[in-house]
Amino acid sequence: MANKIIGILEQREGKLKKTSFEVFSVINNLAKQLNLESEAIVIGNEIDNLSELSKYGISKLVHFKNEQLNNYSSSAYKELISDYAKEVSAEILIFPNSSFGKDLAPLVGVRLNAGLLIDCIHLEVTSGELIATRPIYAGKALMDAKLLSPVKIVTIRPNVFKPTLIENTNNLEIVTKEINSPNLKTRTIEFKKSEGKLDVAEADIIVSGGRGLKGPENFYLVENLAEALGGAVGASRAAVDAGWRPHREQVGQTGKTVSPSLYVACGISGAIQHLAGMSSSKYIVAINKDKDAPIFSVADFGIAGDVFDVLPVLTEEIKKLKS
Amino acid sequence: MKIAVCVSHVPDTATKIKVGPDERTIDPAGVTYIINPYDEFAVEEALKTKEKFNCEVIAISVGSDSSKETIRKALAMGVDKGVLLKDDNPRDSFAVAKALADEIKNQGCDLVFMGKQSVDYDNSIVGQLTAELLDYSCVTVVVDFKIENDKIIAESEIEGGKEVVETQLPSIITTQKGLNEPRYASLKGIMAAKKKVIEEKPAVSSENLTEILKLKNPPAKQPGRILGTDSSAVPELVKLLREEAKIL
Numbered sequence: 039m040a041n042k043i044i045g046i047l048e049q050r051e052g053k054l055k056k057t058s059f060e061v062f063s064v065i066n067n068l069a070k071q072l073n074l075e076s077e078a079i080v081i082g083n084e085i086d087n088l089s090e091l092s093k094y095g096i097s098k099l100v101h102f103k104n105e106q107l108n109n110y111s112s113s114a115y116k117e118l119i120s121d122y123a124k125e126v127s128a129e130i131l132i133f134p135n136s137s138f139g140k141d142l143a144p145l146v147g148v149r150l151n152a153g154l155l156i157d158c159i160h161l162e163v164t165s166g167e168l169i170a171t172r173p174i175y176a177g178k179a180l181m182d183a184k185l186l187s188p189v190k191i192v193t194i195r196p197n198v199f200k201p202t203l204i205e206n207t208n209n210l211e212i213v214t215k216e217i218n219s220p221n222l223k224t225r226t227i228e229f230k231k232s233e234g235k236l237d238v239a240e241a242d243i244i245v246s247g248g249r250g251l252k253g254p255e256n257f258y259l260v261e262n263l264a265e266a267l268g269g270a271v272g273a274s275r276a277a278v279d280a281g282w283r284p285h286r287e288q289v290g291q292t293g294k295t296v297s298p299s300l301y302v303a304c305g306i307s308g309a310i311q312h313l314a315g316m317s318s319s320k321y322i323v324a325i326n327k328d329k330d331a332p333i334f335s336v337a338d339f340g341i342a343g344d345v346f347d348v349l350p351v352l353t354e355e356i357k358k359l360k361s
Numbered sequence: 362m363k364i365a366v367c368v369s370h371v372p373d374t375a376t377k378i379k380v381g382p383d384e385r386t387i388d389p390a391g392v393t394y395i396i397n398p399y400d401e402f403a404v405e406e407a408l409k410t411k412e413k414f415n416c417e418v419i420a421i422s423v424g425s426d427s428s429k430e431t432i433r434k435a436l437a438m439g440v441d442k443g444v445l446l447k448d449d450n451p452r453d454s455f456a457v458a459k460a461l462a463d464e465i466k467n468q469g470c471d472l473v474f475m476g477k478q479s480v481d482y483d484n485s486i487v488g489q490l491t492a493e494l495l496d497y498s499c500v501t502v503v504v505d506f507k508i509e510n511d512k513i514i515a516e517s518e519i520e521g522g523k524e525v526v527e528t529q530l531p532s533i534i535t536t537q538k539g540l541n542e543p544r545y546a547s548l549k550g551i552m553a554a555k556k557k558v559i560e561e562k563p564a565v566s567s568e569n570l571t572e573i574l575k576l577k578n579p580p581a582k583q584p585g586r587i588l589g590t591d592s593s594a595v596p597e598l599v600k601l602l603r604e605e606a607k608i609l
Contacts, residue, residue: 109524110524112498136519136520137501137517137520138519140486140501141499141501141517143486144486144490144493145493147486147490147493148493148494149493153453153569153571154570154571155571156483156484156486157483169574174481174483174576175378175387175480175481175483176374176480176483178378178578179378179387179577179579180578181482181573181575181576182573182574182575182576182577183571183572184571184572184574185572186568186569187570223528223529224498224499224526225526225527225528226524226525227525227526228524229522229523229524230522231521231522232521237520239520240520243608284539285537285538291480292480293538295483300602300606300608309375310375311374317579317582320606321602321608322585329587329590334587335582335584336584337585338585338586338606339588339602340585341587341591341594342587342590343589343591343594344591348591348594351592351595352595352598352599355595355596355599359599359609
């Protein structure tokens with residue numbers, strides 16, 4: 039029997055997160071190239087639509103089930119995953135590089151004596167070896183690296199590996215393991231939802247505002263465009279440090295590093311810390327009065343004009359197009 | 362209670378990063394180094410906790426002699442003493458965590474703060490690795506921290522909100538912007554720091570589990586098109602987004 043590659047899925051409130059589907063496509067791809075058998079693990083209580091996962095090419099899913107495990111508990115999750123990985127002699131484990139994956143993967147790593155490559159944006163197999171590319175210095179440089187340990191752990195950046203649907207679906211075997219007394223030493227007792235609808239770390243479209251907005255009272259211009267596009271609101275460090283926006287919206291080296299399909303920078307000049315955090319976005323639009331601002335050096339399309347003039351018109355045009 | 366705060370000496374975030382000729386390290390020319398920005402929140406939280414419980418705080422760093430600058434910065438903010446775990450060779454996160462875990466155990470620290478990630482290699486895993494090596498509990502990306510008796514309640518920032526996490530000492534907390542406002546080192550603090558002890562010892566030996574094959578600069582982006590200087594350029598922008606970027 040072939041060795042295993044295991045994908046760790048993430049659920050919140052019984053629903054699989056989008057990153058879980060990205061994990062599927064990575065484990066399927068690597069399983070083929072490395073001649074491994076792929077499996078997925080999910081931990082929680084009741085989880086929606088598990089039987090539909092066969093269309094993502096998954097043939098086996100192990101569901102560790104207990105109502106106390108619906109909320110994340112690092113102490114319980116790390117034990118379940120590492121014990122199972124040992125039991126089936128897993129060779130590679132793939133986690134999403136979300137808050138959940140980043141918290142959990144290293145704990146499992148110590149228990150399996152596995153090296154870790156974090157936040158990978160490209161994976162390939164060369165002469166039977168897994169080579170990963172990952173950004174460092176918030177994207178100012180890239181690193182190619184490999185793991186030297188027998189068991190290997192990789193976390194993948196959200197929004198980079200696209201989920202793929204498989205036409206000829208296999209039968210999906212779901213193994214449910216009821217867990218009796220999970221180790222709840224470290225556990226989530228409450229989730230405080232933030233007001234914003236979408237988080238910049240997860241969004242496929244981001245509209246960010248900077249000092250050019252002149253004050254927090256004008257951010258409705260950014261919010262309106264984000265809403266019209268179905269995207270999340272981001273902010274530059276200047277806007278966050280001035281207290282105009284919460285830190286969770288900050289994009290850049292001391293905020294979040296993002297790679298959405300579309301990034302719209304409004305009134306952001308493009309300090310090096312900001313460019314590092316967003317220049318790997320697929321398409322970048324910049325709107326800024328100063329035509330010499332560094333943001334235009336990474337933008338695909340730019341308007342060297344006033345955000346107060348451009349944003350309302352752009353928002354209206356997008357709304358018209360979508361209606 | 363005895364507190365450790367782990368600090369890392371990293372290139373300033375305003376620095377341009379150029380890959381060196383060996384393609385394994387960055388070109389040190391023109392790079393200035395600072396205390397890792399997230400570690401400043403760790404130092405502040407350690408000092409706040411010290412003020413409440415009247416206990417000792419030790420700053421620990423793994424690296425070469427130059428890391429003493431960053432330890433000195435923590436001392437100037439009010440940390441009691443420093444330990445430099447010396448290693449001139451590059452270590453991966455696992456090897457750094459092994460050195461830290463060894464010293465935290467030697468010192469008998471039961472509460473440890475460190476930044477949620479260092480802004481050089483951006484791994485964001487040293488805290489968790491160190492905790493698991495020591496069998497300590499761990500809460501990451503913390504923006505609110507309370508401790509009562511041996512019980513910890515910490516808020517961890519995640520996508521779309523905050524998880525309120527409950528756990529117990531001994532514990533490692535990794536700190537995020539928003540947790541506190543790090544104090545400035547006063548002149549008195551800077552003078553006092555010069556007299557504080559930085560103990561130097563070799564970092565416990567450990568093998569790297571990762572191998573860097575190559576560093577490269579990201580592909581340069583072609584500068585794009587400036588479509589106009591006011592809202593009259595909006596229709597063309599929308600057309601490009603729809604037809605070229607296929608986004609709308």
